[in-house]
Amino acid sequence: MSEKKPLLEISNIDTYYGVIHILQQVNLRVDEGELVCLLGGNACGKSTTLKTILGMVKPKVGKIMFAGEDVTHQNTPARVKLGMAVVPENRRLFAPMTVLENLKIGAYVRGEAAEEDLERVYELFPKLKERSSQLAGTLSGGEQQMVAVGRALMSHPRLILMDEPSMGLAPKLVEQSFEMIANLHSQGVSMLIVEQNANMALSVADRGYVLQTGRIVLEGEAKELAGHEELRRAYLGR
């Protein structure tokens, strides 16, 4: 594993919201083709970590390397252009626009959306093809999740950042959603997944980090973490 090339590497990140110090000395790495999960309880700074990686908030100190470039001072669109894509918390679809338009927006940085990219998404989520002219805001939660993932895929990302993909889904759909994630992973897509559902996340991930009030307190192979006594007590409910 360790001889793999790092795709994303953030080092010694400190992020503030105004005067509130959220992330403290966070270090995190995602290798090429790897699936990494970021675990942690509510309000510990998981979404903030993703936002910092994407450039929606700027860290006060620290460095973010992506695809061999220092992107610490680049804005979000530039990072997306370099190959980041996000499936935001709560999906954040563009409600009054159709499913098709939502998907096409995902390809914005590449120019006009290509037919074959759309076909690829439709292959993954056949349901979206039937629903392509429906307004995104009228979709069910599960369908919206598909659009959010499909939208992220449209930009041919090198790294997908997913913020709680299982949020608000029925147990069955959570399972399907992780099947889909594993499936994408097997196709070689690198992913960083933020999850509350530690069990599920660790079952598909290669490696994991545990965040607690803005600090990384644990990191390691997914299998190791799944067997970790303290973690089990804290998050796996056993």
Place this chain on the structure above:
Amino acid sequence: MSESPVPKEITHSAPAEAAKLGIGTDEWVAQHEERTARKKGLKGIPQLISETVPAWARWVVLLAAAFAFGAFVDNQYLLRIGVNLGLFVMLAYGLNIVMGYAGLLDLGYVAFYGIGAYGYALMSSEQIGHHWSTWLSVLIIIIGTALLGYIVSLPARRLFGDYLAIVTLFFGQVFVQLVLASDNITFPWADDYVDITAGANGIPGIDPFSFFGHKFLNIRDYYWLLLVLVALLTITISRVNRTRIGRAWRTIREDALAAESMGVMVNRLKTMAFVTGAAIAGLAGAIFAAMQSAVFVSGFDMPLMTMIYAAVILGGSGSLAGAVMGAIVMSVLPEVLRVTNYSEILFLAVLVLTLAAVGKSVKRFTINIVSIVLIGFAVKILLGFASIKITPTEEWVVGPVSRALSHWMYVPLDRVLWGNCAFVILIVLIAYFTTTTPRIKTILLPIIGYLGIFLWEVRLVTDVNTTRQLLIGAMLVVLMITRPQGFLGKPRVEVL
């Protein structure tokens, strides 16, 4: 999370049952067609048209009508209304990009129209003594207003909602004040003052357009020019709206942060919207100045701004066809209201239609009409007993409708006082009407109808400006309640 195939699903205890119920299959997609409800009767017609007649066909019909109007109408007054409509559509298109697509609340938009008009006036009149070629002046105006739009967008693009509205409102007012104050500029090195804009007096004697030696002396020339421009703009804007630029504009309106996280360069796109809107308004302003041959700064102030906003919102923010429809309502309606004969008939038609819509059945409708007539006679008799002085018929009758009504309606001598009283009572009653029980509603409706007619005949029909404002306000309120997305806008859906 693709749907797994059906057989795989049915592994429960009673597979046959499950198969019958279709558990696991996507029932919604299967039933999609049947579940699309269709409204019946008159109310279904708009839906039927929108489903069967393609959008381009509707545009062609509209274009043909506009063409026929230009070809066959000779009346100068009507042609002028047509030209005003064309200008209004251009302004509504521009605002539709800024506000409808990109969602930027630009309250200084009309200033770009004024700058275009004044720009052309200064380049083509005796005010400064320039008479530049039309091509040159129009080119300068388009580039100039685009540049100004860019400059205004620089502070504006960091701002959202209310803040943007305040800054642009300020910009609009600065334009008005600058024009007003620029008739008397003194420089330290000169003895005399310089008059650039002639202040509130306006600039008269502006040259008409002139292309390839053809001078636009007839109002019809401007009509054709505007028709071509509007057609081109319609095609261009609707095309752009379907590209990634148009899509990105709309994502900014919905959720700028999410748009940014998809890689949309929010600031750049906001600027593009501003610049495009400004250039369209500037061009419209130049045409207006050339057509009118005089400009006054009062014409580029808030009243016009509200009309343009009303047009875009009425028609449905974000829809080009809606912008055209809103522009028709906002520019033609005031003209109709100006002619009291028409406005009387229009008012009565609206009243009858409202009663028909509220009454629902023919029986109810008849009862309402009869009740209104009876109330009229009752009031006439009562006020007659109270011996309140009456306005002589010839003093208030303005058209055929009021002549007919004069036998029925009791018009007191002090029309302003009674009219105002009726107005207050009417508003109170309508407010009460919206909250009360159906039984009381039935009783109230004829009274409201009567008061409406009374107010109209006694006060409003001769007071065109007030009527216009009231009517527009009323339309917006009614629309806000019945169809918040505007006539042709898409209904808003929220992700919850």
